[in-house]
Amino acid sequence: MIRGLIGSLAATAMLVLLGSCASDPARETGPAESAAVPAVVAPRLELLAEVRAAANDAGDVIEVQPLRDPAVEDLRAEAAEAEQRGDFPAAAQALEQALELAPDDPQLMQEFAELLLAQDRLGDAEELAGRSFGRGPKLGGLCRRNWTTIQVVRQASGDPQGASDAADQVARCIVEPPVRM
16 A cells, blocks of 8 residues: 555656646747647646645545455556656556556556546546445545546536535545544
8 A cells, every 4th residue: 555655646746747848839849830739738747646646645544455366566667667758648558558457446447547638638537436436435535536537528628516516425434433532
């Protein structure tokens, strides 16, 4: 769990750094060259950072991580490396292979949903995040990432009511401990 949290935090920090580097290309180049820089890169990275930040420990649950197949872990590491290079298609391919080995793994489903979000495949990302929620824990970091993904997709799709409903679900992923006297 700690390794996953550290990896998630490192990936989030990397995405934020990459997003800040790509946020103002006009300073580095002239106006004619800045049009060649894809305008969607920074927002995609910001969306990923937002979704992954939702998993930060809220101190509400103890998360138990299952033992994983080493082949699946290798593919997850390959996907993380590809994502850090900005090669989202290669990262998605690695996670797709991992899902073939572990098709019911909600963590893998959510990681793949996040990559789909980064590739502007919003409908697929929402569907996969929903499947991950259905198979995964209904509390904790994974639950918050599931519903934050759905919230972000609905916001991007122009569905403010759906986004608000998803935000309510994010709040339900956190259970306050009872007051002890």
